[in-house]
Amino acid sequence: MGSEEFVFLLIGLKWTVVLSAVGFVCGCIAGLGVALARTSEIPLLERVVAGYIAVFQGTPLLMQLFVVYYGLALIGFKLDAWVAVAIGLTLHASAYLGEIWRGSIEAVPRGQSEAARALSLKYVSRMRDVILPQALRISLPATIGFLVQLIKGTSLASIVGFTELTRAGNIISNQIFEPLTVFGIVGALYFLMCCPLTIFGARLEGKFAAASR
Amino acid sequence: MNYTLDFTPVIDGLPSLLLGCLGTLLLAICGMLLAIVIGIGGVALRDSRYKPLRWLVISFVELIRNTPFLVQIFFLYFALPLAGIRLDPTPTAIIALGINGGAYAIEIIRGGVQSISRGQMEAGLALGLHKAQVFRLIILKPALRAIYPSLTSQFVLLTLSTSIASAISAYELTSVSQRIESESFRSFEVYFTVTVFYLVISWLMMRLFAFFSARYFTYPVK
Numbered sequence: 001m002g003s004e005e006f007v008f009l010l011i012g013l014k015w016t017v018v019l020s021a022v023g024f025v026c027g028c029i030a031g032l033g034v035a036l037a038r039t040s041e042i043p044l045l046e047r048v049v050a051g052y053i054a055v056f057q058g059t060p061l062l063m064q065l066f067v068v069y070y071g072l073a074l075i076g077f078k079l080d081a082w083v084a085v086a087i088g089l090t091l092h093a094s095a096y097l098g099e100i101w102r103g104s105i106e107a108v109p110r111g112q113s114e115a116a117r118a119l120s121l122k123y124v125s126r127m128r129d130v131i132l133p134q135a136l137r138i139s140l141p142a143t144i145g146f147l148v149q150l151i152k153g154t155s156l157a158s159i160v161g162f163t164e165l166t167r168a169g170n171i172i173s174n175q176i177f178e179p180l181t182v183f184g185i186v187g188a189l190y191f192l193m194c195c196p197l198t199i200f201g202a203r204l205e206g207k208f209a210a211a212s213r
Numbered sequence: 214m215n216y217t218l219d220f221t222p223v224i225d226g227l228p229s230l231l232l233g234c235l236g237t238l239l240l241a242i243c244g245m246l247l248a249i250v251i252g253i254g255g256v257a258l259r260d261s262r263y264k265p266l267r268w269l270v271i272s273f274v275e276l277i278r279n280t281p282f283l284v285q286i287f288f289l290y291f292a293l294p295l296a297g298i299r300l301d302p303t304p305t306a307i308i309a310l311g312i313n314g315g316a317y318a319i320e321i322i323r324g325g326v327q328s329i330s331r332g333q334m335e336a337g338l339a340l341g342l343h344k345a346q347v348f349r350l351i352i353l354k355p356a357l358r359a360i361y362p363s364l365t366s367q368f369v370l371l372t373l374s375t376s377i378a379s380a381i382s383a384y385e386l387t388s389v390s391q392r393i394e395s396e397s398f399r400s401f402e403v404y405f406t407v408t409v410f411y412l413v414i415s416w417l418m419m420r421l422f423a424f425f426s427a428r429y430f431t432y433p434v435k
């Protein structure tokens with residue numbers, strides 16, 4: 001494999017990073033909305049959001065990408081493939097992150113929100129200043145775990161036809177007929193992205209577990 | 214927007230889609246069984262006295278958990294023939310699913326084994342229980358109970374990831390739907406319906422797992 005091929009893989013890697021970053025950031029924003037709706041104590045809203053989460057957790061990411069990709073085209077949005085994939089990943093991430101953060105919001109001791117109420121803090125201040133900072137801390141290991149999941153999930157964009165790292169690997173491997181070398185390198189690049197995050201997440205988890213002992 | 218939804222190709226293709234569901238279930242069940250075998254074997258090696266073996270298992274787990282399943286399945290698809298093993302895409306997919314699920318199973322099962330303390334076993338023996346009884350009632354059942362929720366949700370994830378096996382055209386629901394889509398160009402209709410199928414499959418699995426959990430893993434309440 002020559003340097004030209006490697007550069008092609010690196011361009012694919014760039015798109016993988018872009019997809020992961022956009023999916024994660026937008027997914028975080030939407031996921032916060034999902035988590036707040038899920039803990040809003042408005043029964044109808046909670047049920048609708050619970051259904052949203054169940055749908056995204058009960059279907060393959062690949063199908064979600066297909067449905068979003070073709071669904072958006074169908075209702076008249078002419079979008080680039082990467083935008084459609086980013087929207088699909090955002091929806092996927094919002095459901096998973098929403099569920100993770102619901103759990104951590106509920107894990108904040110009840111006394112905290114009672115105390116905030118007793119101090120007559122309104123909903124926004126109660127959430128922003130009291131509950132969410134604590135919930136964020138609790139949720140950090142799981143959130144990082146999901147980020148790794150999302151980075152790996154961007155590889156499915158290749159099946160939809162977008163040239164990110166995995167599809168770049170496919171193209172190169174069809175050109176030079178060295179699939180093992182190419183996919184070995186592709187795998188190594190994913191590993192280099194994900195492994196530091198995994199280690200960081202595990203370390204945080206250990207730290208929090210020690211602190212709560 | 215002047216597009217009318219047309220589900221006729223989906224309805225015509227219903228028999229092959231249902232067969233595809235069976236293919237998905239076959240992949241999932243075989244993958245789970247292989248994952249359990251790899252999981253138990255891996256845990257035994259993971260706590261072995263030989264350092265190289267332990268490191269081998271740790272690297273295997275981290276390697277699998279930090280790379281996409283799609284890349285793993287491609288790698289295996291090309292690596293097996295080079296190693297002299299010629300398999301159809303479907304068995305290849307099962308092996309890939311088993312290896313992937315196995316890595317996660319090792320971590321989960323290990324947590325279960327560690328949750329049983331030695332003192333419990335000794336207490337069981339001291340109460341005059343037979344060795345087999347101690348193993349069944351005091352070690353196996355609580356360990357299974359401890360790992361059951363995470364193991365089963367991992368299995369649901371494994372079932373959903375069978376859709377990725379369509380990349381090497383293994384026989385399952387997604388590849389069947391891709392064939393129908395390429396013949397009819399009704400992409401949205403086909404994929405929407407198949408998404409509903411997956412939702413039903415994973416929902417049924419969760420119900421089934423919950424049923425077993427209630428049947429076998431709840432403490433008797435008086």
